[in-house]
Amino acid sequence: MIRSSLQVLKRVSSPVGRLGSRKLSGNGSAEDFASAKYDDLLVETRDKVGLITLNRPSVMNALNSNLCNEIVDAVASCESDPSIGAMVVTGSDRAFAAGADIKEMSSRSYASARFKHDLGSWIDVISGAKKPIIAAVNGFALGGGCELAMACDIVLASDNAQFGQPEVQIGTIPGWGGTQRLIRAVGKAKAMEMILTGRRMSASEAESAGLVARVIPSAQLVDEAVSVGSTISSYSRTIVSAAKECVQVASDMSLRDGVLFERRQFQATFALEDQKEGMKAFLDKRTPEWRDK
Numbered sequence: 001m002i003r004s005s006l007q008v009l010k011r012v013s014s015p016v017g018r019l020g021s022r023k024l025s026g027n028g029s030a031e032d033f034a035s036a037k038y039d040d041l042l043v044e045t046r047d048k049v050g051l052i053t054l055n056r057p058s059v060m061n062a063l064n065s066n067l068c069n070e071i072v073d074a075v076a077s078c079e080s081d082p083s084i085g086a087m088v089v090t091g092s093d094r095a096f097a098a099g100a101d102i103k104e105m106s107s108r109s110y111a112s113a114r115f116k117h118d119l120g121s122w123i124d125v126i127s128g129a130k131k132p133i134i135a136a137v138n139g140f141a142l143g144g145g146c147e148l149a150m151a152c153d154i155v156l157a158s159d160n161a162q163f164g165q166p167e168v169q170i171g172t173i174p175g176w177g178g179t180q181r182l183i184r185a186v187g188k189a190k191a192m193e194m195i196l197t198g199r200r201m202s203a204s205e206a207e208s209a210g211l212v213a214r215v216i217p218s219a220q221l222v223d224e225a226v227s228v229g230s231t232i233s234s235y236s237r238t239i240v241s242a243a244k245e246c247v248q249v250a251s252d253m254s255l256r257d258g259v260l261f262e263r264r265q266f267q268a269t270f271a272l273e274d275q276k277e278g279m280k281a282f283l284d285k286r287t288p289e290w291r292d293k
Contacts (some may be wrong), residue, residue, distance in 0.1 A: 006191075007093070017059055029193065030078070032081075032227070033050060033077045033078060033081055033084065034072070034078065036073075038055075038070045038073075038074070039066060039070065040054065040055055040056050040064075040066055040067040040070055041053065041067070041070045041071065041074055042052065042055045043074055043077075045083075045084065046224065046230075047085055047136060047230040047233070047234035048083060048085045048086070048229075048230060048234075049084065049085070049086050049087065049088055049226050049229035049230055050074070050077075050078035050081070050084045050086075050087040051087075051088050051090070051222070051226060052071065052074045052075070052078075052087060052088065052089045052090070053090050054067065054071075054089070054090070054091040054092075054096070054097055057092055058095075059098070059101065060092075060094060060095035060097070060098035060140060060166045060198040061091045061092065061095050061096065061097040061098060061145070062097065062098055062099060062100065062101040062102070063097050063099070063100050063101060063144045063145065063148070064100075064101035064104045065101075065104065065117070065248050067101075067221045068122045069122065071089070071122070071126070071148075072122050072125045072126075075087065075125060075126060075129055075133070076125070078129075078131060079129055079130060079131055084131070084233070085109075085131060085229070085232060085233025085234075085235075085237060085240070086131055086132045086133070086134065086225055086229035086230075086232040086233050087129070087131060087132070087133045087134065087229065087230075088133075088135075088136055088222070088225045088229050089126075089133060089134070089135050089136070089148070089152060089223075090135070090136035090137075090138070090222055090225065091092055091137075091138060091139070091145075092139065093138050093139060093218060094137065094138070094139045094140070095135075095138070095139040095140040095289070096137040096138055096139060096140065096141040096144075096145050096148075096149060096161070097140070097141060097144060097145030098139075098140040098142050098143075098145055099140075099142045099143030099144050099145055099150055099166070100143055100155075100165045100176075101142040102170065105119075108181070119175060120142060120171070120175045120176040120177070123147060123148065123151050123176045123177055125246075126148065126151040126152065127151040127152075127177070130241045130244075131237075131240075131241070132153045132154065132232050132240065132244055133151075133152040133153050133154075133228070134152060134153065134154045134155075134156060134225045134229055135148070135152035135154070135155045135156070135225075135229055136156050136221050136222050136224075136225035137149050137155060137156065137157040137158065137161045137163075137203075137212075137221075138157075138158045138160065138218055138221055138234070139158075139160060139161060139162070140162055141157075141161060141162065141163050141164075142162070142164045142165075142166055142200070143164070143165060143166060143167055143174070143178075143246060144176050146163045146164060146178060146182075147165075147174060147176035147177050147178045147181070148166055148176070149163070150177065150178070150181040150182065150185060150211070151176075151177060151181070153244060153247075154213050154228065155206075155211060155213055156213055156214055156215075156216055156224060156225050156228070156266045157203040157206060157207070157212045157214075157215050157216070157221075158201055158203065158215070158216060158217065158218035158220060158221045159204075159215055159216075159218060160203065160218055161202075161203040161206070161212075162200045162201070162202060162203070163200065163201045163203075163206050163211060163217075164194060164198060164199065164200035164201060164213075165179075165182060165194055165195045165198070166198035166200075167195075167198075168195065168196060168197070169198045170200055172197055174195065174196070178195065179191070179195060179215075182194065182195065182211075184251050185209070185210055185211045186201075186206075186209040186210055186211050186278070187209070187210075188247075189214060190209055197280070203215045204218075204261075233293075234293075235290065236272075236274035236278070236290045236291070236293065237291050237292045238272060238274060238292045239269060239272070239275070239278075239291075242268070242269065246258075246261065246262045246265055249261055272292075273291045274288075274290050274291055275283060276288060277290065277291065278290075
């Protein structure tokens with residue numbers, strides 16, 4: 001059975017909540033999102049795009065439980081906000097996120113990691129979001145930072161970005177989807193080498209390998225990511241969500257099943273007002289006026 005993005009979001013919300021998430025308040029408006037106060041995040045809206053900036057500069061945006069929890073909170077806020085059509089997650093010029101917070105993680109026991117906190121479950125909220133998420137990667141995206149980027153739908157990188165899964169160097173393995181998403185992005189040979197040796201991948205190699213959609217000069221990266229998000233936000237939300245879901249399930253299905261799933265989603269669009277509007281606008285040579293925006 002194929003689970004929808006919303007079902008995935010509901011499934012993982014409980015273990016993430018145990019980390020002590022700030023409770024959402026307000027009515028989910030853009031003003032609420034942009035005015036939210038976080039310890040380790042900066043948030044704003046730009047042209048129907050929710051911009052989420054990781055903000056732990058003293059530790060190169062190392063992902064501790066509070067930061068992970070705040071990312072989940074901000075994504076949930078954007079998901080429920082009807083004025084936001086896409087999200088951008090970014091970091092600083094030096095680091096998108098240099099990895100998990102090892103100081104915090106080193107104190108975990110097996111019982112704590114597995115049963116109390118279910119470490120890594122928070123990333124499912126990112127990959128399960130209905131609205132598209134763009135990772136704008138400057139500098140280091142290592143370990144959990146690389147996994148966060150890969151959980152997003154589109155990865156744009158600056159020319160100084162570096163990607164890697166160096167967990168083997170500190171006596172553990174990727175646990176937030178790294179072994180599964182990296183092989184799907186770059187293939188077995190490169191994924192196995194990176195995970196078993198800790199070798200880093202440059203932005204240009206990451207683009208060639210398929211991990212990164214485009215490499216952009218650092219000074220233009222965030223603006224370009226917001227521009228991509230703005231383009232996505234200009235289309236019908238329902239159509240965008242359907243297209244995203246089709247791409248997401250592709251890696252979990254045979255070609256036969258995937259093509260059938262896509263066909264049924266395609267056929268379902270003919271029940272939507274936005275399909276009628278989009279095709280009529282094309283024939284009329286005008287800009288569509290989407291109902292679901």
